[in-house]
Amino acid sequence: MTDAMTRVWGQERPLRRPANRVPLYVLLKDRLQGLVLSHLLEPGQSLPTEAELERIYGVSRITVRRALSELAQSGLVQPRQGRGTYVRDPAQADAPCLTSFTETALRRGEVPRSQLLSFKQVHGEQPAKELLRLDEDQPMHRLRRLRLLNDRPLFVSTVYLPVALFPYLSAVDIASEGLEQSLYAIVANTGVVLEEGEEGTCAISANVHIAGFFDLEPESPVVLHTCLLLDDQQRPALYEEAVWGAPQRVRVRVESEV
Template sequence: MAANAVWARQQPIAREDGPIPLYYRLESRLRGLLASESLAPGEVLPPEGRLGEIYGVSRITVRRAIDHLSRDGLIVIRQGVGTFVNDQPHIDAPCLVSFTDVALRRGERPSSRLLEFGEVAEVEPAASALGLVNAETMFLLRRLRLLNDHPVFMSSAYLPSQEFRGLTADAVSDEGPEQSLYHLIDRFGVALSDGDEATCAVHATPQVADLFHLERAAPVVQKSCVLRDRRGVAVLYEEAIWGVPERTQVRWEAKLSMIDFPRRAVRQT
């Protein structure tokens, strides 16, 4: 997708009360664009003033976010020339691991509760992450994922309609191995190859707060993941908002890392 089209589709950052600073929310937005490869290495970012207009923030806020991204090597600042997207390292994304499969291997009982299903268009950053243009549609599958009947995270999965024609809400089970997104993707003959993941802090929406019994606008962890097929085409964008306490999430992810199991998808080399 052309860089100009990417910036034209960005929305101002809503000003909300809460502990998450504005610069961090802008930084998280930009990290999401970089992780989704909506911006190619070598592309120049808009000037600070223009970024401020796009996202509705001050130049000081933009500068602080840009400094953090530069410090992490995601962008390169060339004084008097501009700010450029740096080469992004391809890493094995933790979201390539199936939550369902790992839970079943450990003897746990994963389950899902359907919250929303439908065909949508121009929802950001999903549309940009999937490389959709001209109001191309995608399926939204939003579910509450549970472990032993306890809510763990809310998954909002976006799949391009072109790749998953005929998808219905009934295609995904609430229990057993069939509830996994990987099972669904396999059924449509899509072979996953690699992916990228980004983690940021966001405010709990009223829906998230109600699901996990949190205060409104409480800070929660959001993991955004883009998965690509063997052609290098993005076929899934997922936002997973973890509503469990951070220590519980860390324990769960530590358990994942200690399990010896085959990956459902691996990077091409």
């Protein structure tokens, strides 16, 4: 293990079961996922052995194996028979952009919630304008929400939708609880069919506005996850920028947050 890796794992601490009863394997998966997405672990590097992870995080072997299995399913790590588990490039991970954060959380028995921060029409904001292939005079809806899981702030989501595709969408259509808060549920009611998506992930520095939601210092490292969705006619229908509050808290699954 290199000196850099020794420092990374030396800073990790045993997990504590939270009051909201989130399973330990989910916490461990989120912690390891954060190390990968924040590039503290680079593609091609090996993770500690199951026994070492068990010792570092103070969890059982079953918990370690469940967390590694879910990370492998998301494409962030790759197990190699007899050689251990290796980090994959997050940009090449199999991240299903058409999977709803809201629906996934509800299936897990957890409680997703949304706090509406703003809803307005905008014109010139980039890169949304270019990615949605809009002319200069074509407006977009901009929906900004704080997304929470079990009342814990996870990420700030900014979604852009062409007004031409969603002419009647308004703030009253955006629920704060239940399945109705998912934009997929809202989009389905408009007749627009979302068919495929492209994703990207990178580390950025939190501005003062973002840092305030997560009790972070300005310029702290956070993770930006982007998602561009096309409809069944190959038209760009939705572009999202999701800023996750801290690397160690970065997402329940690698998937779209809408």
